Amino acid sequence: MTSKEEQLIRVLISGAAGQVAYSLAGLVAHGMAFGLKQPMILHLFDLPLETGKMEGLRMELIDSALPLLRDVIVTSDPVVAFQDISVAFLMGGKRRQPGMKRYELIANNCRIFKDQGLCLEAFARKDCKVVVLAEPCNTMCYICAEHAPSIPRENFTTNARLDYNRAVGYIASNLKISAANVKNMIIWGNHSDSMHPDCSIASVVVNNKSHRLSEYLGDEMAVFKTQLAEAVIKRGAEIIGARGMSSGWSAAKALCDQMRDWIAGTPQGVMVPMTVASDGSYGTPKEIFFTFPVEVQRGKWNIVRGIKIDEMSRSKIDFSGKELLQEKMAAVAEMGESYN
Ligand code: LMR
Numbered sequence: 001m002t003s004k005e006e007q008l009i010r011v012l013i014s015g016a017a018g019q020v021a022y023s024l025a026g027l028v029a030h031g032m033a034f035g036l037k038q039p040m041i042l043h044l045f046d047l048p049l050e051t052g053k054m055e056g057l058r059m060e061l062i063d064s065a066l067p068l069l070r071d072v073i074v075t076s077d078p079v080v081a082f083q084d085i086s087v088a089f090l091m092g093g094k095r096r097q098p099g100m101k102r103y104e105l106i107a108n109n110c111r112i113f114k115d116q117g118l119c120l121e122a123f124a125r126k127d128c129k130v131v132v133l134a135e136p137c138n139t140m141c142y143i144c145a146e147h148a149p150s151i152p153r154e155n156f157t158t159n160a161r162l163d164y165n166r167a168v169g170y171i172a173s174n175l176k177i178s179a180a181n182v183k184n185m186i187i188w189g190n191h192s193d194s195m196h197p198d199c200s201i202a203s204v205v206v207n208n209k210s211h212r213l214s215e216y217l218g219d220e221m222a223v224f225k226t227q228l229a230e231a232v233i234k235r236g237a238e239i240i241g242a243r244g245m246s247s248g249w250s251a252a253k254a255l256c257d258q259m260r261d262w263i264a265g266t267p268q269g270v271m272v273p274m275t276v277a278s279d280g281s282y283g284t285p286k287e288i289f290f291t292f293p294v295e296v297q298r299g300k301w302n303i304v305r306g307i308k309i310d311e312m313s314r315s316k317i318d319f320s321g322k323e324l325l326q327e328k329m330a331a332v333a334e335m336g337e338s339y340n
Contacts, residue, residue, distance in 0.1 A: 014116060015091030016045055017047075017050035019245065020251045020252050025061060028256060030064075033256040042072045045092075083124075090132045091133045095135065095246045098237075103135075105136065110334050113134060117145065117148040121148040138192075138275055138288065139288075139324065141158045154301070156277065160187050161273065162251055164273045166232045167185045168185055171204065175204060184293075185273075186271070186273065186307070187293075188292070189323075200214065262296055266294075272293070274296075276289065276301060282317060285321045285322075288325060
């Protein structure tokens with residue numbers, strides 16, 4: 001280890017035999033999530049019958065000669081998998097099939113994420129950062145956090161960055177500009193059909209000049225806004241229809257983008273979406289995991305205050321909040337438990 005490197009961390013990827021993990025492990029080990037000075041040991045965790053796939057991934061990672069990767073542990077033992085981890089990318093739930101809605105996976109996935117929460121509680125570091133990627137992901141994040149009470153709630157999130165990246169990609173490809181030239185796209189709510197992708201205050205750089213998207217598009221803004229929202233909301237199902245399986249690479253890239261901003265911080269004046277335990281901001285129900293615009297400094301996110309909410313956004317935010325409360329009740333009932 002050179003003097004410039006950070007201290008070695010242990011990073012868990014559960015559901016490690018899955019297709020998101022296959023893309024994610026290499027990106028993370030390459031430095032896409034934690035930067036180029038962060039050495040790590042990867043813990044790959046999945047069911048015993050998936051050991052072959054995990055071993056194959058371990059071999060490929062070693063064969064990639066990744067300087068930051070100091071070891072890869074393949075295991076089906078939760079004690080080994082969760083021990084001393086600083087970061088957990090939690091997957092391993094059943095994924096959506098063509099024609100399904102995400103909430104239909106509650107019954108299947110909530111026990112898996114309760115168990116992963118219990119393992120975090122028992123074995124992970126208390127400052128562990130946790131990203132839950134299983135549908136319906138806001139509610140699975142809630143269930144997981146609920147079962148790991150000694151890890152701060154603010155350390156739990158999901159992958160709203162995927163919806164944000166989709167929206168940024170949509171704007172960039174329509175305006176024929178670089179995705180790096182789109183800022184301040186907002187995603188509100190649940191990762192479901194009720195999400196509210198909101199480009200009202202997005203800005204773009206076109207021909208080296210910065211504009212509010214609304215000013216740049218002028219009269220076309222209203223139609224563009226509706227079409228963008230529809231495209232982002234339907235994208236997950238569209239990919240399932242096209243590939244016969246849900247998003248893989250783009251989900252992994254979004255996990256890395258989000259983790260990088262969470263650790264390194266967002267530039268001054270730039271907001272990104274993050275799914276976090278609601279404190280009631282913008283009139284949302286408390287406790288549910290809701291996607292808000294945040295700014296991040298020194299590893300701590302803060303919900304951006306004072307964004308003007310028009311009538312349409314108000315009703316969409318309210319609708320998504322109600323849906324999340326219903327999902328939470330359904331998950332809790334499924335497990336035969338009761339919470340406030
Ligand atoms: C996605 O949006 O691609 C993921 O949430 C997977 C899904 O079920 O659509």
